[in-house]
Amino acid sequence: MDSFGTVLKRARTQADLTQEQLAEKMGVSVTSVQNWESGKTKVRIDKLEKLAYLYNIPLQTLTIEMLASSSPARMDNFPDFLFDTYTNDIISTLHLNLAQQELFGILYIYHAECLDRTGMHSDTLREDLKRIPFEFVSRFGSIQLLNIAEGLYHVLRYVKPDFLVRVLRIDPEKEFDVRMLPKELICDFIDNGYQQPDDTDWATDHGLWFTVSMHKAKGILPLLAEAPVHLTDGKWSDPLREDVPEQIRRFGTAPAQIRSQIEALTDYQEDAQHRWMLSLNARGRELLTWFLDHES
Numbered sequence: 001m002d003s004f005g006t007v008l009k010r011a012r013t014q015a016d017l018t019q020e021q022l023a024e025k026m027g028v029s030v031t032s033v034q035n036w037e038s039g040k041t042k043v044r045i046d047k048l049e050k051l052a053y054l055y056n057i058p059l060q061t062l063t064i065e066m067l068a069s070s071s072p073a074r075m076d077n078f079p080d081f082l083f084d085t086y087t088n089d090i091i092s093t094l095h096l097n098l099a100q101q102e103l104f105g106i107l108y109i110y111h112a113e114c115l116d117r118t119g120m121h122s123d124t125l126r127e128d129l130k131r132i133p134f135e136f137v138s139r140f141g142s143i144q145l146l147n148i149a150e151g152l153y154h155v156l157r158y159v160k161p162d163f164l165v166r167v168l169r170i171d172p173e174k175e176f177d178v179r180m181l182p183k184e185l186i187c188d189f190i191d192n193g194y195q196q197p198d199d200t201d202w203a204t205d206h207g208l209w210f211t212v213s214m215h216k217a218k219g220i221l222p223l224l225a226e227a228p229v230h231l232t233d234g235k236w237s238d239p240l241r242e243d244v245p246e247q248i249r250r251f252g253t254a255p256a257q258i259r260s261q262i263e264a265l266t267d268y269q270e271d272a273q274h275r276w277m278l279s280l281n282a283r284g285r286e287l288l289t290w291f292l293d294h295e296s
Contacts, residue, residue, distance in 0.1 A: 005039040007065045010089065011055040012037075025054055042066075045292075057149040063098055066093075073233055078089070078179040080291050081283065082212055090208060094159060095177035099140065100152045101168055106132060106163055115161045127154055158208055163193030172199035183291070212287075213261040216251055220278065221261055221288040223247055228279035231255050231268070235276050 010074070012022055012033075019037075019293065023030045035041040044049065048066065052059040096104070107115060115229045129149060137145055156164070165178060167185060178189060185193075190210045197207025223229060223245055230239055231248075238254040238283035252258040255276070259268055265284030271277050282287065 003039050004043075004066045005037045007062075007092075008051070009037040011051075011057060011062075012052075015055045017054070022054065027278075034239060043244055058151060060097065060147060061151055075274060076179045077181060077183050079186070079287060081127070081290075082143065082287050083210070087210075090158060091178055094155050095175065096152065096155055097175055098173070099146075100155070101134070101172075101176060103136070103145075103148055104152055104161075104167070106136065108161060125149060129226070158195050159189070160193055160195055163189060187218065192215045194259050216261045217265055217284075217287060218291050219247055220251065220258075221265065221284055221291070224278060224280045224284070225288055228271070228277035231258075231274050231278050233274075234275045235268075235270070247262065259294075 005028050010047050012019070017025075019030050019033045023033045026033070028047070034043070036043050049059055051057075052062045078088075078091055078136075080091075083091075086248075095152055107128055110128075110131045112124075112131060114124040114128050128243065129145070132145070140148060159213065164176065167181065178186070181189065187283070190212065191214050194208045194210065197209060229248060230242055232255060233241070236254065236256055238250060240253060240255070248258060250259060253269055258278070259266060262284070265281060265287055268276065269279075
């Protein structure tokens with residue numbers, strides 16, 4: 001999980017502000033800004049409110065980030081090493097507070113139109129907010145409700161509603177955070193729990209796209225841990241050799257089919273005896289360790 005200083009630095013960069021410009025707007029020294037972003041000093045609550053304004057981020061969101069990064073009880077389980085910085089930065093933003101979870105539950109129960117489409121759309125969300133009971137609105141206030149909805153909107157751009165509701169039903173009082181999920185649920189999220197980008201997302205370089213099949217990798221990687229497996233005598237020959245373990249055969253009848261699901265984790269190459277072998281690469285070994293590490 002990113003430190004709060006990293007979160008502040010990323011938010012400042014996204015707001016297109018230098019440390020010097022931020023210091024001037026905040027009425028503090030550049031050293032103070034540097035200390036916030038390095039984690040040397042904490043941000044006072046009155047300064048946090050102004051930062052939220054300058055960064056155009058709900059104060060509640062910044063507060064949650066600050067508390068989360070300082071909580072020793074939170075365990076970051078997400079396998080950052082598998083993905084690029086862009087993807088990991090998105091993952092770090094995929095968390096909800098209890099108010100956002102309650103709003104999601106209401107929308108889900110009322111079959112909100114925004115949850116029936118692929119991806120999350122702000123226009124339909126605004127319409128669906130009209131379904132919200134007055135008691136819920138009055139509890140938070142209309143403007144705060146908009147902030148709550150904004151945070152929920154962001155998460156549902158990347159997380160499928162059915163996956164989110166499955167996680168929340170396990171422990172309704174626990175705040176949702178992709179990074180803090182048990183490893184089995186993280187595997188479910190990477191395999192089938194995220195919203196794949198549509199054409200608009202591709203055009204604007206937004207969206208998540210995972211190329212590793214986690215559950216299949218979990219079944220294959222242990223077989224490759226001791227030694228490479230002899231798949232074929234020809235690079236793309238079909239079928240596989242008869243002595244290929246059944247655990248690998250179930251993922252495909254040719255090397256191309258198998259590697260399409262775990263390509264980032266393995267090497268497929270000819271050895272000194274001219275045999276084509278499937279072996280773990282460094283990233284595959286790191287993921288295998290991630291699978292095997294005790295999870296508290």
